[in-house]
Amino acid sequence: MQRVEEELTRLIKEIDYDEVTKLFSMLSGGKRLRAKLILKIAGEHKDAPLLAAIVELIHGASLLHDDVIDDAMTRRGVASVNATEGSKMSIMLGDVLYSKAFTELVAFDKEIARVISSSVTALSKGEMMDVKMAESFNTDEEKYLNMLYLKTATLIEAAAKASAILVDKDVQKHALYGKNLGLSFQIIDDILDITSDEKTLGKPAMNDFVEGKCTLPYIYLDKVLNREESQRLKSSHAKNISASEMEWIKTKMQENKTIEKSFELAQQLSNEAQVAVSDDKELVGILETMIKRSY
Ligand code: FPP
Ligand code: MG
Numbered sequence: 001m002q003r004v005e006e007e008l009t010r011l012i013k014e015i016d017y018d019e020v021t022k023l024f025s026m027l028s029g030g031k032r033l034r035a036k037l038i039l040k041i042a043g044e045h046k047d048a049p050l051l052a053a054i055v056e057l058i059h060g061a062s063l064l065h066d067d068v069i070d071d072a073m074t075r076r077g078v079a080s081v082n083a084t085e086g087s088k089m090s091i092m093l094g095d096v097l098y099s100k101a102f103t104e105l106v107a108f109d110k111e112i113a114r115v116i117s118s119s120v121t122a123l124s125k126g127e128m129m130d131v132k133m134a135e136s137f138n139t140d141e142e143k144y145l146n147m148l149y150l151k152t153a154t155l156i157e158a159a160a161k162a163s164a165i166l167v168d169k170d171v172q173k174h175a176l177y178g179k180n181l182g183l184s185f186q187i188i189d190d191i192l193d194i195t196s197d198e199k200t201l202g203k204p205a206m207n208d209f210v211e212g213k214c215t216l217p218y219i220y221l222d223k224v225l226n227r228e229e230s231q232r233l234k235s236s237h238a239k240n241i242s243a244s245e246m247e248w249i250k251t252k253m254q255e256n257k258t259i260e261k262s263f264e265l266a267q268q269l270s271n272e273a274q275v276a277v278s279d280d281k282e283l284v285g286i287l288e289t290m291i292k293r294s295y
Contacts, residue, residue, distance in 0.1 A: 004035045007053035011100055023085065023093050027060060028076035033185070033286075034059055034159045040282045041174060042163035050104065051112070051166065055159045057101035058120055062127070062155075064094035069131060070211065074203055112162045119158035126150025134212030137237045139222050144214070145183070153182025173276040177283060180273035184266035185290055190215035191262055192293065194250065206246050212238035216265065220258035221249070267291060 012024050035052035042048040066072070067080040068087045074080055082090040098120070105113045129147040138144060160178025164171045192201065193208045194217055201207075208215050214222075214237070222230055229252065236245050253259055270287045277283040 001032065001035065001039065003049035004032070004039070004052045004056065005029075007049045008056060011053060011057065011104065015096060015100055017096075020093065020096055023081060023089065024097075026078075026084075027081070028078050029056075030076050032056060034156060037156065037178065037181075037283075037286065038159050038163045040280075040286065041160060041169065042167040045163075045166050047108070048163065048166065051108065051162060052159075054101045054104050055116065055155065055162075057097045058116070059155060061094040061098035061101070062120075062123060064090045064097070066127065069127065072203070108162075109165065112165050115158050115162045115165070119154040122150045122154040123152075126152070126154070130213070133214075134238065137222070137234045138214045139219055141216070141219050144216065144219060148183060148186050149179065152186040153179050156182035156185070176276045177273045180269040180276075181287060181290065184269040184273070184287075187216060187262055187266040187269070188290065188293055191217065191259055191266070194253065195259060206241075206249075209237065209249075210240055216262040217253055217258040218249075220261050221253055221256060224256045224258075225252065 012021055015021075032052075034055045038052040038055060039048055042051070063075060064081055067075055068082050068090050071082075072080050073083040080090070081093060102117065105116055126147055126149070130151055133143070133147060157175050157178035160181075161171055161175040163169075164174035190208060193215065194206055196205060198204050204210070209218060218233070222233060225233060233249065233252075236249065270291050274284050274287055
């Protein structure tokens with residue numbers, strides 16, 4: 001990972017603008033899940049740290065834009081760039097980062113460049129769907145999972161696929177692994193938004209629903225509520241609801257085991273991913289750590 005950080009520092013330096021260097025150094029790097037995945041799959045290849053840095057730049061850029069779109073004041077436990085420097089800076093820094101990533105990507109094999117760049121179109125589509133879907137109470141599970149796939153899983157899938165191409169490993173199996181890892185990761189994130197507290201999350205709890213996002217536990221809950229209760233749930237959607245209303249929703253989720261049901265889907269996706277790469281202990285280990293986050 002040290003090599004990835006060095007590549008990131010080198011690429012940022014090449015942009016040759018103090019403002020960018022300063023703002024980038026203020027960002028919290030986060031878990032670097034995508035970079036770690038690339039190193040686990042293709043670590044022996046000399047270009048793996050560069051590929052990992054490229055993917056982290058794209059991911060970082062998408063979050064800079066996402067925080068403007070979501071009006072988020074914090075990111076990874078620290079103030080977001082839009083909070084401290086304004087939305088214009090956040091958007092432009094994102095533009096600088098992802099265009100630099102694409103400039104570096106052209107040096108790679110055409111198929112690798114295609115896999116990564118097309119996933120960015122998919123994630124942008126997914127983000128648009130997320131915003132559109134938050135305008136009303138979505139009860140369509142398939143539509144929700146498709147949006148999650150595009151918004152979160154495609155870049156992870158592309159990272160796994162591209163690194164498999166780099167070292168001639170089984171592309172299909174690694175792609176399936178990346179896709180399912182991404183999906184179950186996001187489902188668990190959605191669960192933690194409900195079950196964790198503000199201190200652990202670095203943002204208010206149950207914020208997804210306040211932002212209009214009907215994640216799986218809400219979709220499953222709506223399916224089992226009676227008409228009156230369903231009305232009550234829908235009337236809380238996309239609003240700053242009271243603590244007692246939050247408690248009512250949580251109690252209904254407990255009674256109807258909708259968190260458990262969501263977790264079961266995450267577990268099932270993770271199991272499929274595990275089967276795809278069962279001979280690779282390290283990749284299996286990533287899945288296990290991810291699933292354990294929810295305890
Ligand atoms: C976080 O979702 C957002 C994403 C995973 C993708 C955002 C994608 C774009 C803004 C498209 C633009 C792409 C580039 C490269 C500039 P979230 O809001 O559900 O999660 P959060 O709680 O981490 O904010
Ligand atoms: Mg967001």
